[in-house]
């Protein structure tokens with residue numbers, strides 16, 4: 640399955656012409672750059688990039704992410720680890736990703752974190768496109784089989800599994816795979832993106848007992864017929880989705896750094912009498928660390944989405960697109976050398 644953003648060789652000008660106007664004028668260009676193979680080679684080749692990337696990614700190897708895991712758990716926060724990589728068309732690459740997760744989960748088992756019922760502190764986040772979802776003919780089944788292997792290994796060490804959301808062309812396939820995974824592993828979670836017009840209805844369908852839904856705003860470039868384009872519309876959708884998820888019987892996971900969304904979640908939880916352990920907050924590694932610690936100290940579950948690996952380009956460009964100040968910081972680092 641090919642999409643706007645998953646073809647690394649697509650020309651920037653072709654992409655630009657198809658991208659909608661958004662509240663942040665740089666966002667479309669940066670998200671287009673996230674899909675450019677040529678820019679990827681330039682940016683990943685710059686020595687300074689690695690230093691800047693370190694703000695968002697603790698390292699390439701398993702040792703680095705295990706060290707970060709120890710620090711995050713010691714600070715009273717939970718973690719969800721993502722092995723970086725997406726959009727593979729190579730079954731061998733998909734298999735390498737599965738092996739990385741299996742090795743990571745084996746390392747979880749040696750971390751000596753007590754397995755307890757309730758809210759496990761350890762989780763892995765998967766991108767189905769990294770497990771082969773786009774491989775023609777076999778992609779859906781291969782991604783399902785690969786995700787099942789990871790779910791079994793996670794269950795053995797008492798860790799949770801979350802299936803990330805990618806661009807909208809994958810949503811139906813991803814939700815179908817999650818539904819199948821949940822037959823054997825009912826606590827498998829997935830992500831819904833508030834910028835998609837369909838998401839409020841998806842929240843209603845997926846807010847039943849036992850479901851775990853991570854609600855985020857959405858990080859890809861999406862056309863106006865499927866996604867809200869203005870940040871005020873996305874925020875309004877996020878609030879409506881929060882109302883639906885918190886009114887349901889599942890476990891909402893509020894994935895946002897936006898103080899307005901965090902405030903809205905706290906207000907809804909208070910109004911509906913949700914216990915502190917009936918939902919959690921999630922933020923990305925390296926972003927609003929003080930706020931993460933403040934919420935954890937106030938008794939909330941806070942999970943830190945922590946990516947590792949050397950395939951950091953797409954992830955890094957989406958972080959730059961979220962905040963123009965990050966781009967300035969990156970530009971200054973380049974000039975300052």
Ligand code: FDA
Pocket residue numbers: 802803804805830832853855856857858859894895896897898900921922923926927943944957958959961962965
């Ligand atoms: P918003 O972008 O409005 O930012 C609010 C404030 O947060 C900013 O003013 C700034 O202070 C801070 N901030 C936000 N981004 C920052 C950055 N990059 N650097 C520094 N400060 C920043 N998306 C997706 O499509 N599929 C997915 O599976 C996931 N998964 C996911 C997991 C988790 C745990 C989180 C937190 C986010 C995701 N996302 C995601 C990304 C999400 O869709 C969204 O792009 C970002 O979270 C930014 O949106 P905010 O809600 O933080 O608000």
